[in-house]
Amino acid sequence: MGHGDHGGHAELPPLTPGRALEFGGDPIFLIGCLLALALYGWGVIRLTRRGDSWGTGRTVSFALGVLSIAAVTCTALNDYGMVLFSAHMVQHMVISMVSPILLLLGAPITLLLRALPTAPRGHKGPRELLVALLHSRYVRVVSSPLFTIPLFIASLYVLYFTPLFDFLMGSRLGHLAMMGHFLAVGLVFFWPIMGVDPGPRRAGHLMRMLELFATMPFHAFFGIALMMASEPLVDSYATIPGSLGTDPVSDQSAAGGIAWAFSEIPTVVVLLALVMQWYLAEQRTSRRLDRAADRDGDADLTAYNDYLARLGSRG
Template sequence: MDHSGHGMTMDLPPFTLGRGLEFSPDPFFLVGCLLALGLYGWGVLRLRRRGDAWPVGRTIAFALGVLSVALVMCTKLNDYGMVMFSVHMVQHMVISMLSPIVLLLGAPVTLALRALPVAGRGRKGPRELLLGLLHSRFMRVVTHPVFTIPLFIASLYALYFSPLFDFLMESKTGHVAMMVHFLAVGLVFFWPIMGVDPGPHRPGYVMRMLELFAGMPFHAFFGIALMMATEPMIKAYENPPASLGIDALADQTAAGGIAWAFSEIPSVLVLIALVFQWYRSEQRQARRMDRAADRDGDKDLAAYNAYLASLQARGQ
């Protein structure tokens, strides 16, 4: 009966939110989250000591992003996610669509570039390696929408509707690897769209919105496909432990509903962030033009008036 290879999870009591949020850390993600917070904090402190400012909002965003990862990977949600499709789907949605957005708003790459010391002449330190990576062809490819949109879609369909998912779910390691993949895919998908950080692929705002909306319908369809199914579609979840007191099909329908509802939340969040960024860049542009006009005494306007006068003269 125990085809899932982890006897621990077989006798979990019925799921409640209280039980789901109990501390039960996955070692890999616990270390990763603490490291991320520690390094980010070190960067901010380094800037402060130097007398440079770093927006508090970014620090809060990054911390929330890390906490959202810890929330789904370092609590009992992670244990329940091994045996309940609906809980797994919450983990997947948070880590692939919510955490990346909030982490990116923290601008970790910008912070690293500003905080890391410049290596001496002819030497390569962490900062130089990071810059090299940012400018690499590899980065240009993996952050290009021609790559990220299909990858985003494939991580849903190709993974869940193929034997790969069941294979990964057979072990904790496979499960962790899958979650790392979801987080990485979310980061490369949202980075060109709404990341504050410099990246190799930076389309204009209208293109970014199109990129955002290109991926979302597939997410919704995926959720609907799960909700409409008349039998359990994923082997790993077809025989939930009796102690949970759940029906596999009802749980799958719930998972579909979660995937469908969630596909809207990030779209709205990103859209708000994008409109805000767009507005700010327009304001910066306007200020720049005002400053230029002050400097050259409205040369452009004078030239335009002269041009109109010449047209008028020609007309007469």
């Protein structure tokens, strides 16, 4: 039975944390998660064998990011997400706001650039192509706040408040595309704000904080709109199996509360990461200026000593 046929989920038992995390979901995301972990592991092993170091914290962060994707797409939560708006909203918020943050803190692009071999002079290998892509006009456009902020907001309002959501929920391919879209939007939005990988020139830390806060009112209003609605806003969740013990409006209100909460928690995490990055950047700048001042001071002292020596020789 297809993803869009809710009748196939009529026998689902009540949703509990233990039941939701049972293995299930979509094998395509499972394969993708395993490939991501394998590729990242290959990069870490390659650096280690070469004698280079790679931060354990980055590896743990990336692994947690991949596991968070698997937790909402490769478990029974994916089945509940087809019939419960609240379960779907957990999937949406995790895969678009939690997973991207963890993945980006793992610096996968930096790892790939360090692990890939450099092509011979006059040739272009995977590493050179990746560098060219990172500095391309295309990446500059998709990482601009003029693109990322409207895209992030549209992913809420255009998707849920138009017939597009019901259309995508009507097929397995549409559901896969929607989950992939959530992940891509999260990565594109958070990468220029708090990503540690190389790319187009980023704005200052203060401007990045403003970019982060720019979406918060829209996210909060979206959650409130779901909580205050007196009837189902999407047809896909207008009917809920009686075994789940809830009604569509109550479940939709719970989905709104989840969306509202997720607009706050990841924002605080990203803000803390930005403050830490800002502090470390200022420390590096201060050390660099100190070293430059020391060099300049030594040069001045040497010149003064040479001047005194010349005066002495004339005497």
